[in-house]
Amino acid sequence: MNIAVLVKLVPDTAAMIRLNGDKSGIETRDLNWVLNPYDEYAAEEALALVEKHGGEVTAVACGGDDQVEALRKVVAMGANNAVLVKREGEYDQLASAKAIANAIKDRGFDLIFTGYRTTDDDSTAIGPMVASLLELPCVTEVNKLEVGDGTLTAERNIEGGSEVLEASMPCVITAQKGLNEPRYPKLKGIMMAKKKQIETVDAEAGDIRTATTTMDYPPERPAGKIVGEGVEAVPELVRLLREEAKVIE
Amino acid sequence: MPYHALDYYRLDEQLTEEERMIRDAVRSWVSDRVIPKIDEAFRDHFFPQEWIPEMAELGLFGPTLPEEYGGAGIGDIAYGLAMQELERGDSGIRSFASVQSALVMYPIYTWGSEEQKRNLLPKLARAELIGAFGLTEPDAGSDPGSMLTTATKVDGGYRLNGAKMWITNSTIADILVVWAKLDGVVNGFLVEKGADGLTCPETTGKWSLRASVTGEIVMQDVFVPEEMRMPDANGLKCPLMCLNQARYGITWGVLGAAQACFDSSLQYALSRPQWGKPIAGFQAVQEKLVHMATEITKGQLLCYRLGQMKQNGTSSFRQVSMAKGNNCRVALEIARIARDIHGANGITDEYPIMRHMMNLESVYTYEGTDTMHTLIVGSDLTGLEAYKG
Numbered sequence: 001m002n003i004a005v006l007v008k009l010v011p012d013t014a015a016m017i018r019l020n021g022d023k024s025g026i027e028t029r030d031l032n033w034v035l036n037p038y039d040e041y042a043a044e045e046a047l048a049l050v051e052k053h054g055g056e057v058t059a060v061a062c063g064g065d066d067q068v069e070a071l072r073k074v075v076a077m078g079a080n081n082a083v084l085v086k087r088e089g090e091y092d093q094l095a096s097a098k099a100i101a102n103a104i105k106d107r108g109f110d111l112i113f114t115g116y117r118t119t120d121d122d123s124t125a126i127g128p129m130v131a132s133l134l135e136l137p138c139v140t141e142v143n144k145l146e147v148g149d150g151t152l153t154a155e156r157n158i159e160g161g162s163e164v165l166e167a168s169m170p171c172v173i174t175a176q177k178g179l180n181e182p183r184y185p186k187l188k189g190i191m192m193a194k195k196k197q198i199e200t201v202d203a204e205a206g207d208i209r210t211a212t213t214t215m216d217y218p219p220e221r222p223a224g225k226i227v228g229e230g231v232e233a234v235p236e237l238v239r240l241l242r243e244e245a246k247v248i249e
Numbered sequence: 250m251p252y253h254a255l256d257y258y259r260l261d262e263q264l265t266e267e268e269r270m271i272r273d274a275v276r277s278w279v280s281d282r283v284i285p286k287i288d289e290a291f292r293d294h295f296f297p298q299e300w301i302p303e304m305a306e307l308g309l310f311g312p313t314l315p316e317e318y319g320g321a322g323i324g325d326i327a328y329g330l331a332m333q334e335l336e337r338g339d340s341g342i343r344s345f346a347s348v349q350s351a352l353v354m355y356p357i358y359t360w361g362s363e364e365q366k367r368n369l370l371p372k373l374a375r376a377e378l379i380g381a382f383g384l385t386e387p388d389a390g391s392d393p394g395s396m397l398t399t400a401t402k403v404d405g406g407y408r409l410n411g412a413k414m415w416i417t418n419s420t421i422a423d424i425l426v427v428w429a430k431l432d433g434v435v436n437g438f439l440v441e442k443g444a445d446g447l448t449c450p451e452t453t454g455k456w457s458l459r460a461s462v463t464g465e466i467v468m469q470d471v472f473v474p475e476e477m478r479m480p481d482a483n484g485l486k487c488p489l490m491c492l493n494q495a496r497y498g499i500t501w502g503v504l505g506a507a508q509a510c511f512d513s514s515l516q517y518a519l520s521r522p523q524w525g526k527p528i529a530g531f532q533a534v535q536e537k538l539v540h541m542a543t544e545i546t547k548g549q550l551l552c553y554r555l556g557q558m559k560q561n562g563t564s565s566f567r568q569v570s571m572a573k574g575n576n577c578r579v580a581l582e583i584a585r586i587a588r589d590i591h592g593a594n595g596i597t598d599e600y601p602i603m604r605h606m607m608n609l610e611s612v613y614t615y616e617g618t619d620t621m622h623t624l625i626v627g628s629d630l631t632g633l634e635a636y637k638g
Contacts, residue, residue: 014251032254032261034273069266076270184278187308187321187331190270 001055001147003046004104005079006114006126007039008061009070013119023214033066035073038115040182041175046113047078048180049147056080060104062087062096068198075193076185082196087203092210097129099203105134109170111152116141116174124174131172139165143178252280252337253512257546260553264326271327275334278307283338288598290460296341296421297460305376309335309346311354318358318366319374326556329501333552337505340608341461343498348417349373351494353380353426356437359490360482365439369424381422383413383466384488391621391636393428393435394485398468400429400436406474407431409438412467415615419449419464426479427466428488437482438473446471457611493566496616497559500572503580503612504548506605510580510587511541513600517591528590537586544579551575567629574622581609 011017012032020027035043046057058081059074061067071082085103087096104112112131117124124140131138144155152171155164185193227236241248254276261269282303290297304310313328314320323331328350336343354373357365372378389396398411409429419425425440425447440447446469455463515538518529528534551572558564584606588595595602613619624636 014253016253030256030259032256069270072266073270076274184307185270185274186306187271187274187312187323187327188316190267190274191321191323193270194267 001049001053001110002108003050003055003057004060004107004109004112005039005043005046005057005074006060006062006100006112006130007043007070007074008036008063008115008118008120009033009067010036010118010120013037019215019217023216025212025215033069035070036115036118036120038117038119038175038177039070039074040115041177041179042113042115042173043074043077043079044180044182045145045173045175046111047183049111053147055110058083058107058109060085060100062091062099062103062203064088071198072190072193072196073185075196076189077183078189081199083199083201085203086200087205090208090211091203091205092208093123093125094129094210095203095205095208097126097133099205100126101130101133102204103201104130111147111169112136112172114172114174116176127172127174134170134172136170136172137167138172138174139167140174141176142173143176145173145179250516252276252509253515255508255511255542255545256549257542258550260549263553264330268324268327268330271323272330272334274307275309275331276337278303279334279338279342283335283342287339287342287460288601288604291339291341291604292459292598294455294459296345296462300342301345301376301379304342304346305374308374310349310376311358311370311374312350314354314358314370314374319371320354324556325497325559326553329498329552329556332498332502333505333508335505336502337509339460339604340502340506340612341458343502343505344417344458344461344612347495347498347502348382349376349380351498352382352491353424355494356382356426356479356482356487356491357439360437360479360487361439362476362480364476365479369439373424378423379418379421381416381418381425381466382488382491383416383419383425383427384492385415386412387414391618393488396428396430396435398427398429400431400438400473400478402431403472406472407438407478409440409468409471409473412465414465415452416449416464416466417458418462419466420451420462422449425449425466426491427468434483435485435488437479437487439477439479440466440468440471440473441477444471444473457607459607489566492616493569496569496573497555497564499612499616500548500555500569500576501552503576503609504545504552506609506612507541507545507548507576507580507583509601510584510605511538511545513602514538514541514587514590517594517600521592534590537590541583541586544583548572548576548579567625570617570622570625573617574619574626577609577613578619581606581613584609 012034015031018027050057057079059071059079060083061070062085085099114127128138139154141156142154146153227233308321312321312323400407400409423442427438427440448467449464452463518534519527521528555572587602628634
């Protein structure tokens with residue numbers, strides 16, 4: 001089985017995010033960078049499948065040289081190959097998806113995994129866009145996967161329940177939390193990843209059609225409201241929780 | 250509450266990619282596996298055995314050794330960072346890794362026969378064998394040269410007699426690195442669990458390192474075959490070199506405990522209102538937080554430079570003493586300040602403060618007391634030894 005995992009390096013989810021001076025983006029200087037947590041589920045699923053069925057896992061990232069760190073993390077987890085789709089400057093989602101699709105289209109992947117979203121800009125687009133560009137089926141937010149001979153069965157949560165889908169392969173799967181428990185990279189794997197040759201291909205992306213203009217912090221939370229004191233205040237509190245806050249029924 | 254590590258002087262920029270990856274891998278494992286369980290283990294006084302194979306799988310035992318002996322060939326700075334992350338979880342778990350790596354695998358690698366190395370090191374790396382290190386005795390602590398344990402040459406090997414105490418993992422160890430005097434010279438022996446005349450009673454009643462097993466090693470005419478003596482381990486300098494390895498790990502480790510206390514203090518101070526504002530907004534509390542952060546940052550720089558010198562092979566045991574002494578001292582002080590900032594809440598196990606504080610009381614003393622490290626540096630500066638009788 002020949003599997004690709006599309007990954008991205010993102011700011012540590014525990015990091016305090018600050019905007020840069022003109023609010024055109026975030027201040028990146030003091031940030032610790034990590035592999036997008038949902039891409040870890042994607043990588044784990046790919047590695048486990050290859051351990052079971054044989055084959056190879058190729059990690060793919062699109063971006064500048066900083067993305068090599070994301071690739072090395074997946075190699076440290078056990079991936080066989082790593083490809084950097086190298087781009088200069090900022091891309092929008094479609095440009096990134098095109099660059100990735102062009103880079104992987106002739107590599108004969110049976111499955112393409114990626115996280116269902118990236119925790120930096122909350123994008124969920126890359127997986128489905130790559131699938132569309134390659135004319136492949138796509139199942140998003142998968143939390144359970146069975147792979148058979150040329151087909152797969154994927155389960156995903158939907159509002160109030162779950163949905164099971166069958167799809168033919170090749171197929172793009174975007175991974176949701178719960179799909180598996182990602183392994184920790186071993187110290188030996190990390191030392192081996194350091195020596196791994198990273199293949200670099202130039203991005204072919206076409207025009208960039210969207211651009212971020214400004215970013216801003218969420219509005220400050222309004223001050224709390226004191227509705228009264230003691231037992232007498234309870235009916236009013238219950239009414240407000242039910243009718244205004246809508247947190248009880 | 251997610252953990253925020255302090256990196257005020259952007260040491261991260263100095264680290265290599267693999268150093269950061271190793272640090273982050275251990276940090277994640279500690280967050281996921283150690284933090285949720287550690288308070289129970291500490292309270293109920295046990296070491297969660299399921300952590301041992303997981304640590305082995307990560308590669309935390311003997312990681313600086315070459316791959317052919319089961320190591321990962323990581324550098325000293327990466328090793329230090331791993332120790333820092335383990336001790337952010339608990340000093341007991343860092344102690345486990347220190348003993349296996351610095352006090353058991355290191356001497357076998359350094360002074361063992363090729364056969365001992367090939368047989369034992371990969372098994373110790375995989376934690377198929379657990380090791381312990383026996384140097385300290387009831388009447389030989391800071392002055393290990395006064396040890397009473399003896400080895401006597403007999404047909405095919407040696408007979409060992411004596412008692413060791415304060416031995417991490419002695420009760421669960423498969424193999425004990427025991428230091429004993431043979432014709433008046435300290436030698437290193439590998440004593441196997443189950444040997445006739447060997448008992449390892451557990452030390453009870455500890456208020457520190459409760460998530461770590463401590464015991465004695467009592468030997469009455471224990472036979473050790475010739476092939477289990479480490480051929481090149483002759484002289485007191487050998488166990489002292491082992492301690493130097495472990496002390497190096499401690500200098501990084503205690504900063505992990507200190508950072509856990511600082512992080513908890515900062516978050517607590519920001520979320521605890523008094524007189525209508527977070528206590529972090531009061532000058533007296535800020536002064537404490539700044540003092541903690543400054544000492545952690547100084548400690549990090551000390552560790553990093555020491556790690557560089559160790560990697561170059563130019564560090565001396567005196568420099569390790571300065572760092573071990575300083576970092577344990579400041580970590581303990583930081584834990585106490587953290588307790589103060591947390592007010593009454595600081596005494597409960599809702600926060601990691603008292604656990605780290607109680608652990609650090611041991612770490613301050615073991616692997617060379619604070620006083621000994623001071624006097625080692627003192628004798629180097631003045632040329633006058635002030636610690637011998």
